[in-house]
Every structure is written in structure tokens, then in C-alpha cells.
Amino acid sequence: DADVTQTPRNRITKTGKRIMLECSQTKGHDRMYWYRQDPGLGLRLIYYSFDVKDINKGEISDGYSVSRQAQAKFSLSLESAIPNQTALYFCATSDRTVGDTQYFGPGTRLTVL
């Protein structure tokens, strides 16, 4: 969905480096989410934010941090990347006035060497 964009789309980095993945949306949604996807494991929630001042940990937040710079922007940081953080990362949004449907960005493929 072009309304939710993620940068970069692909990134290769080395162990120990700090990495930031960015997500922007033009849908005007208040809620934003970060997921990671690993083969055979489905999607797992890392962090979610219901508005700029409300940020919550998901099921696998260790090693990650987030920043909600504005309603439209939600960034995910890997403080010190490690190889098992190699995965496909997705940002998603939803609108509390509409319901539970989430809208996903195209994903960032991160490889940690």
C-alpha cells in the first residue's frame, strides 16, 4: 500500500552497528505497529503506538527501540544489531475510529552479518 512507506527497503549491516528503519504514512491513522517476519514463524509484534505519546512493547521488544516523531512517522532502531535480527520488518497502521484492519508497508529486508 503506497500510503505506508518504509525506508530503506533493503539493508545489509554488520554485527554491532546501530540501525534505524523508518516508516511514514499518509493515511492519517493514529495507530502504528512494527512487526518482524521470519520464515515459518509468521509475524511477531515488536512495538506498537496508539498515538504520539503512547508507545508499548510487543512480544519481542528486546534489542529494539522505537520513536514516534509525529503521528505520521514511527521509527524502529536496532541498538546493536546481531545476526538473529536478520528478518523482514513491516510497519503497519490502523485507525481507532474505523476498526481493527491494519495496513502494511512494503517491508524492509534486513541482513545482519
Place this chain on the structure above:
Amino acid sequence: SQQGEEDPQALSIQEGENATMNCSYKTSINNLQWYRQNSGRGLVHLILIRSNEREKHSGRLRVTLDTSKKSSSLLITASRAADTASYFCATGGGSNYKLTFGKGTLLTVNP
């Protein structure tokens, strides 16, 4: 932890056939959603069924929900090669709006 579990993990059919995927979940839900993912791309919402609904249709999609058995099924009729994708069920929502996704069913539709 995964709430929804899709079955089968993989399904291969011929174009024109129907495809049925199932989802089982463990706890009570407000609604259940189905999403589709083309290889390596973002998920796309297909359909949402609320806990007080038993069946819902959208184009060639038919979703059923049996809350007594904690299960749902997604039927794609008259499948096309373009339906080749992974399909995920997601449960949750409601007051906290968090979704929990299953591991998905990989559907391959052969021309």
C-alpha cells in the same frame, strides 16, 4: 505466542479449483481477519468477520467463523494463478487493537 494457527501449511491446486484454508485459535476473540501476502511483500487485508457473524462473502472469498470450535475457514472459489500467495489469519483487536497472526498457509495455484 501465536494465537491463530493455519492449516494446511501449504496447499497446491490447479487453476479453477477451490482452495480452503483453516484457522484455529485459542482464546475468545472480538473478530478474526484474513490477510494475504505475495512473496516478500506487505500483507493486504482481505476480510474481517466479527465474533457475532457466522459467514461473510467478498467477491470470490467466503469466510466462516465457528466460535464454539474456535475456528475459521477461508474459501477461495475458482482460483487463479494470481491467487498464489501466503494467507494469514489474525485475531484480536477490540479495545487494545493488537492483532496476533498465525504462521500462514502458502497457496500455490498452478496454471
